[in-house]
Ligand SMILES: Nc1ncnc2c1ncn2[C@@H]1O[C@H](COP(=O)(O)OP(=O)(O)OP(=O)(O)O)[C@@H](O)[C@H]1O
């Protein structure tokens with residue numbers, strides 16, 4: 001027996017499959033995040049896929065397989081198509097406006113003075129109130145009867161607007177709320193980008209003959225490319241999260257003007273209890289979102305680095 | 308640009324963001340009849356209370372469940388902030404310091420979940436939590452969001468900036484994996500930890516959809532969701548009450564923020580210089 | 582070729598602390614003027630003022646015939662090379678070089694011609710399509726130079742352009758810059774910390790301290806006749822050995838050693854006469870063993886503490902009873918730490934533990950107790 005041990009190569013631990021190399025000690029630390037990730041992100045997607053292929057009774061019990069019928073049903077439904085267009089429209093309307101405003105605010109407030117710090121704090125302040133409370137504020141400001149906006153309009157001789165029951169104003173209200181809330185984030189992204197530009201580079205450009213416009217378009221803007229990319233993705237993501245004011249104020253109306261895909265998903269699941277279709281719609285919208293973000297990341301890819 | 312013009316622009320910008328908030332604050336100190344009386348024509352009293360009073364706050368206190376619901380929000384804030392910070396810290400440590408196959412891929416996968424907004428995926432999330440039997444429970448609200456990609460990113464980034472020599476020195480001094488984390492890394496990422504904690508704490512006041520969906524009982528509901536049901540866009544809303552209650556609701560977040568914000572800036576000042 | 586004139590330029594960032602005291606400087610047309618001085622003395626600030634990147638509080642700047650005091654940077658026709666090169670990271674080398682020309686709205690064909698001419702001149706042909714992050718330090722430096730020369734400015738400003746290169750490359754690029762400047766004949770202001778760089782490049786050297794000029798002149802002249810202790814300590818491989826001395830009767834006494842005034846050059850003798858306390862500076866490389874000197878008037882005896890071999894020469898550190906008791910005051914005047922050890926730089930490999938050294942009287946530097954040179958030292962004011 002002793003001799004066999006002596007000739008055998010010493011192997012203290014059994015070899016792990018190569019795939020799991022190094023996971024042992026890491027797993028202990030990763031465990032909490034990993035469990036939650038698996039349960040509420042990965043399983044979530046799996047659950048969505050599974051539910052989307054089923055039919056359900058109103059009590060939520062699965063009563064049959066639907067294959068891809070739910071997708072077919074949702075995507076051929078003209079109301080859902082309209083909802084998807086609205087969601088896309090929200091992104092297309094929100095992203096450029098928010099970026100322009102955020103960039104303008106960042107450029108205006110980039111110098112580190114006390115006054116600027118105060119104004120910056122004010123621009124980001126809506127973030128601290130939380131989405132529900134900011135929605136209350138907008139509901140009040142744009143209230144048809146007691147709202148300050150209508151009071152001002154009529155005060156300067158313009159007609160009062162029924163904000164929540166007219167189509168374009170309702171859309172503007174929902175988008176405006178979202179932009180108002182999020183401009184601060186975009187501004188912060190651009191402020192960080194601006195402060196990362198080495199002052200020497202701007203100085204070099206000035207000596208090389210760049211005036212304010214040339215400096216902005218040939219140096220500042222290109223050097224903000226990374227911030228741009230980040231801000232665009234963040235704003236796009238946020239444009240898919242404007243369900244709260246819709247749910248709280250417009251309920252998809254008037255006449256479908258704010259009937260966003262996400263609102264329809266909510267209704268389908270929790271008012272009509274059509275779980276299969278709701279899941280299929282969720283996946284379709286999620287897919288659309290990811291495609292848009294992938295395209296943006298591609299178009300806005302940055303090919304240079306500082307040093 | 309001339310100085311007065313610059314000043315005006317800043318003033319307009321500031322007003323754009325602060326005026327609505329001040330307007331809401333003012334509304335909480337007036338009563339409804341007052342609000343309706345002056346709404347028709349434009350005057351100072353359209354915006355400010357003609358006879359300021361705290362009646363709305365008195366009524367907010369007598370809302371049957373507001374105090375319980377406010378407690379729910381604050382408790383959830385503490386649980387979420389602590390839970391996400393701890394799980395992010397542990398994961399960030401592993402992702403920054405351990406070598407294992409697929410580490411980069413795992414990190415990317417975690418970041419990728421940022422692109423799954425609740426608004427879009429609400430029904431399936433509801434089903435998962437229902438399958439776990441957690442609907443209508445506090446943990447049903449909290450657990451799905453204890454993993455936070457932003458938290459992991461933030462803390463991993465902070466740990467990356469701690470020089471590895473510090474770990475090596477600590478482990479040569481006999482520290483194990485946990486001691487390295489506790490003695491070499493933790494003290495150096497305090498700023499990021501507080502930022503992460505605070506961010507997720509404040510973030511709970513942002514919640515609406517998930518508690519609306521996953522919490523059906525009134526005494527388990529969050530304050531902001533309950534207050535939202537006071538708003539009825541089609542009929543006249545008691546805005547004074549809404550804002551009084553809303554201000555009571557966000558007060559705890561402000562207090563906590565004000566207390567911790569000091570640590571935030573001071574720790575950034577010490578580590579901020581790279 | 583353009584002459585640069587600064588007339589009592591002042592600048593302070595915070596009230597009460599002037600970064601530049603009223604500052605005067607003339608760079609003749611085609612001259613290469615090097616600014617040296619310790620960190621924080623205001624060299625970069627001065628360049629930024631000349632470039633127009635900072636506003637001056639008071640004074641006047643003339644370039645050639647033009648008063649450029651209030652001209653915007655982009656209209657000053659000045660090119661600057663920054664310490665970290667400040668290349669545009671999002672543009673290729675080609676576009677970096679073309680940038681100043683594009684701002685002048687030159688025709689595309691002319692731009693192509695000029696870029697390729699400059700690229701050939703600076704051996705950048707192969708690199709034209711790379712981005713700055715794909716270049717080595719030396720290559721970046723050449724691109725920065727290229728961007729500066731391409732639009733034929735009236736004045737070059739270089740702020741420590743070589744400090745990010747390794748030693749060997751630095752020597753090489755230094756030569757290239759010198760040649761380039763000679764060939765183009767463009768006036769150049771060059772800032773450096775490195776006194777070897779300063780001495781090898783400069784037509785004239787400007788030694789600065791705390792926003793004030795200490796001395797201006799050709800490097801050799803400053804080395805031989807420094808205007809004060811600070812300037813004396815700044816140039817030379819090692820600072821001079823500073824010793825406290827007294828004039829007693831007709832002799833200079835330094836510790837136990839002494840030297841008759843009669844042995845000193847005439848101007849020196851008259852300037853020293855009637856003084857009491859003085860400082861003398863003995864450059865380490867000027868000390869000789871007494872046996873090599875024909876006269877042995879001034880003898881410094883000491884015990885060797887340590888030797889440092891540097892190539893074929895060595896620095897012998899020794900301590901002598903003549904060693905200064907005023908190390909603190911001398912350090913303040915010199916702007917650097919001076920110990921009470923003395924140094925002798927020699928090429929011979931002596932092994933003795935005791936040294937006996939002398940110096941030719943005309944090589945001794947004399948200073949008054951405020952550190953100002955005595956005798957016919959100092960040079961032209963501007
Ligand atoms: N933007 C600024 N604001 C306030 N003080 C400044 C500013 N720039 C420079 N200073 C101060 O002015 C003084 C001179 O700075 P400057 O950069 O000109 O020094 P320098 O001679 O170039 O030094 P170095 O050799 O280290 O580059 C320093 O004391 C510095 O702290």
Ligand SMILES: [Mg+2]
Nearest residue numbers: 624625626740
């Ligand atoms: Mg400098």
